[in-house]
Amino acid sequence: METCVYCLQIIRIRVKNIQGYGRNTTTTPLLQDLGSYLFGNLHQLAGSALPHNRLRDLTRIYGPVMGIQLGQVPALVISSPEAAKEVMKIQDVQFANRPLVLATKMVAYNGNDILVGVYGDQWRQLRKICTLELLSAKRVQSFKAVREEEVLNFVGFLHSKAETPVNLTHLLFALSNTVIARTSIGKKCKSQDALLRIMDDLIEASAGFSLADMFPSFKFLKYITGDKSRFEIWHRELDQILLKKL
DSSP states (O other): OHHHHHHHHHHHHHHHHHHOTTOOOOOOHHHHHHHHHHHBTHHHHTTOSOHHHHHHHHHHHHOSEEEEEETTEEEEEEOSHHHHHIIIIISTTTTOOOOOOHHHHHHTTTTOSTTTOOSSHHHHHHHHHIIIIISSHHHHHHTHHHHHHHHHHHHHHHHHTTTSOOOHHHHHHHHHHHHHHHHHHSSOOTTHHHHHHHHHHHHHHHHSOOHHHHOTTOTTHHHHSSHHHHHHHHHHHHHHHHHHHO
């Protein structure tokens, strides 16, 4: 929180400098316009521990299709089944691209994968390979025994720990990772604990709002917040694990 406040103060100082060095002025329409450009609707989300609940409340006022400004980044909030169908099914190609945020740039090889890749020829080729070679009905059926064995082991472990608390989230991640590893490379991942730790860290870091993503014109934010160094460390660790697997 202290880092966020510090960074916002730097942004405020920079905005004041845009008005002109040495002016003895108070808030002006220009500064208000710049403030709206920089901060957008962030003040309407401030103070909420669950931003999605706050967005839900705002859509009840402004409608099921609501445009907002997250810092310098425009966003569209969809909150009705009809609007969701329009975006995700009818007009899905128009909304296929995902924002290339700092996490995907640094960890997902600049977004060059099927999960967060930009919609285009490369992405369609990746999807084709996955659909025909990895996720075809015949290929999925061929790994049925692996899935059943791992699920049986999972249920057996839960049964043995019936009287003690367990981290179910961690166990489900481990189950998924084991099944994927065995079906893709034929063996379990020896660095599973390290991989799960990195994935937990990445999910936690990517779940909230990032100042570097909301204010892309301020290149220094990714250094001040420490996001760049953290993502670089996780990227190197993931690379080492993947190289050992391959």
